[in-house]
Amino acid sequence: MPTTANETGESTRVNKTLIGSLRGVEVGSLFDSRRALHDAGAHRALQAGIVGRREFGAESIVLSGGYFDDEDHGSSIIYTGAGGRDPKTGRQIADQDFTGHNQALVTSCLNGLLVRVVRGAVHRSPHSPPFGYRYDGLFRVERYWRERGRDGFLICRFQLEAEVGESARADPRPGSELPGEDSTRRTQVTALRVVRDTALGRSIKRLHDYTCQACGIRLLCEGGPYAEAAHVKPLGSPHHGPDRTENILCLCPNHHVLFDNGGFTIEEDLSLRGLTGCLRLARGHSVAAEYLAYHRALWEHSTPGSLN
Structure with a gap:
């Protein structure tokens, strides 16, 4: 099953997937390169904007200016999924669908899992760092859908909202093991959506x-x-x-x-x-x-x- 935070806020590694925040990587931490992000475990991919697996959910995303349709409002982000982009021009040349890394974000939405958000200086936003990359904390995937983007192709859209406070911690060391049966702990249950009573x-x-x-x-x-x-x-x-x-x-x-x-x-x-x-x-x-x-x-x- 996916990694979830226990009652102390700690995260757990499942099948080499790391969900939650990281010990030693505080909100606001700056990195000078994708390699530095990778080595710290904040975003474990040198090129892809989404790290995660369909089975367990998304670990992290990077806002780095790769997709023109991204919207960054600070505590709220409308994130464009992966796929269909011309690597030379950056333009969308094909439809996206909810497979691959996009499916990982869907899994996070459906299971209420938190996603690490990293912003890059290249991304055109007042919330971007002055240089390199910055870890900006945990966000919840509130909703996902598809719509036509600026280039006329269908794109996957994900609405992420900043989590208030951050206490989740995980051990990012490569040798970390799953907890044994004798260390089973109560898990924190989080609602997937707001049920409005008007x-x-x-x-x-x-x-x-x-x-x-x-x-x-x-x-x-x-x-x-x-x-x-x-x-x-x-x-x-x-x-x-x-x-x-x-x-x-x-x-x-x-x-x-x-x-x-x-x-x-x-x-x-x-x-x-x-x-x-x-x-x-x-x-x-x-x-x-x-x-x-x-x-x-x-x-x-x-x-x-x-x-x-």
Whole structure:
């Protein structure tokens, strides 16, 4: 399973994959070259912008100006995935997909794993270091999607948000071993997404009697029925979806996760692509076609369920 932080914040090495921050590499540490980054373990690749494996998640990323579509807002980053770039011109010449190193970032998103972020001086951003490379701490991959970039090709996009505080530590020495069975520790559980509980969301859930619009299941807990309000066009940057009833669905937790991560989309006729059946409706609630179209565009040319 992927490396996770234990209750003391320490990280663990799994199959030579190192997730979390590093002992001896503090936030703000400067490095004069990619070789120095590599030798310190902060980013263990001399060229690739993403270090990680599909099975275990991403260790680190570098913002080094290689992709024109990257957006650096300090504590929030919209990062462009790997692939499809002409190494001579830096222009995008082919579509990207969620495979290889991009899949590692998807795994980090789905499992709530933290990713080390390194910024390079070549990257055009006020947050870049004056020279070389700088380790800027741990970020969480909040969301991923695909869209057309400036060069007209589909690119994988990852929204990363800075983790507040940093206590995770890992031993980067090449000879580090996995902890034995007698050193098993309690792991820290981290939510993968924010489940927003707003008055509008509650009203939509009541209209549907807390029944999932995708599967028709109504979860009844000891304290009453449970469902989640899912925004079709995501809230916040870079999507800026509105908190309006026509942008909200009533979903069970499973289908909320699937919907947010491309497991299924909703066609114009309300049929479900990636699932059987159609979106269930309730009197007094309709979903705007423009928001459904926006959500479909995030997963354009993807096959729902292919990332699972």
